[in-house]
Amino acid sequence: MKRFLKIVALLVGCLLAFIVYVQLTYNRKFTAPPTGITARTDSASIARGRYIVKGPAHCWTCHAPKTTALKAGMHPSERDMMGGVEFKTPVATFYTPNITPDKETGIGRFTDDQVARAIRYGVNHSNDALAPFMMFQSMNDEDLTAVVSYLRATKPVHNEVPARDLNLLGKIISRFMLEPNLAPEVMPAIAPDTTAHYGNYIVEAMANCRSCHTKRDKASGKFIGEPFAGGNEMENETESGGTFVTPNLTPDSTTGRIYTWTSEQFVARFKLGHGPEGSHMPWEAYAQMTDNDLKAIYKFLKTLTPVQNKVERTFIPKEN
Ligand code: HEC
Ligand code: HEC
Known part of the structure; x- marks a missing residue:
């Protein structure tokens, strides 16, 4: 019994020491x-x-x-x-x-x-x-x-x-x-044009499409899915609740969301400037991009390796 208490005391002591250590050194x-x-x-x-x-x-x-x-x-x-x-x-x-x-x-x-x-x-x-x-x-x-x-x-x-x-x-x-x-x-420095190369720059250095359109581990935020293949779930924080699931942006012929879209349709979708209520996607900001930048993004997305990943619905309503 005495020995057991000693072990417990030791463990509690270690835990307290760890907490104090974290408090002193986390910054x-x-x-x-x-x-x-x-x-x-x-x-x-x-x-x-x-x-x-x-x-x-x-x-x-x-x-x-x-x-x-x-x-x-x-x-x-x-x-x-x-x-x-x-x-x-x-x-x-x-x-x-x-x-x-x-x-x-x-x-x-x-x-x-x-x-x-x-x-x-x-x-x-x-x-x-x-x-x-x-x-x-x-x-x-x-x-x-x-x-x-x-x-x-x-x-x-x-x-x-x-x-x-x-x-x-x-x-x-x-x-x-x-x-x-x-x-x-x-x-490196790059002049804006409508090439996939420039689209790649906007997507990776500014627009951050990858971080929502790639499946991530909920706890750590680590990327666990194929880049841009969608399937990332995000709670709808507005009153209506439910969950958004990001669509697959890779050019897969059966599961890619924009596979059948023309460049004009892609630009028009962005110029609309909003998604469903509560969508995390910053549509209002992206709508301010020039047509040329949007065309470049479209071209870039078309160069991605197609990944088959079926996202049935991009919004799952709250169960009542
Ligand atoms: C997705 C949300 C988000 C976007 C988009 C965003 N920021 Fe931030 N930013 C934050 C948060 C949150 C912090 C503080 C994080 C922390 O405290 O660890 C921050 C911190 C900063 C800081 C640090 C200031 C300091 O105290 O030293 C600067 C500067 C900044 N942001 C500028 C920008 C600029 C410029 C842009 C656009 C190019 C931008 N942010 C886009 C969320 C965002
Ligand atoms: C903060 C998270 C977030 C970011 C960043 C983001 N998206 Fe989205 N995206 C979503 C969500 C959630 C949806 C599903 C709801 C909706 O349609 O708004 C979506 C939907 C879409 C759709 C389908 C729209 C439709 O009408 O079917 C396309 C295309 C798209 N995103 C492309 C992009 C591109 C390209 C970028 C970067 C320029 C991007 N997204 C950045 C979260 C994001």
């Missing part, structure tokens, strides 16, 4: 290499940045609260990116930072390089690893410069955002698993 700091990015003030750079932020990279869908009222005729992408949008996960509550140039609560406090490092490496202004919400690691220097230039040119909005709140599991993940990518494969 790891990472030294990301400088990006060399400096904002520009010429109108071409700002216009390019505006296009990326509002269209393919859909920054505002996470950084602009939906609660700000829309003035008549105002597109939702015109909302200020003042942050504070809450993302609840089983391990933490994250809040999107204020990315307007406000000097007290926004990116006005940070250098161009600090802003650029968040996007390229996933390391924030105080050298913490960011949770993997943003998949822009491969965006080239030109476009990253344009994005930072545009953010600098937006209207500053004072809005203090709470720091992220990690629970014990979140701290354990932060201590042992959450790592930034400090050596991403940055794509």
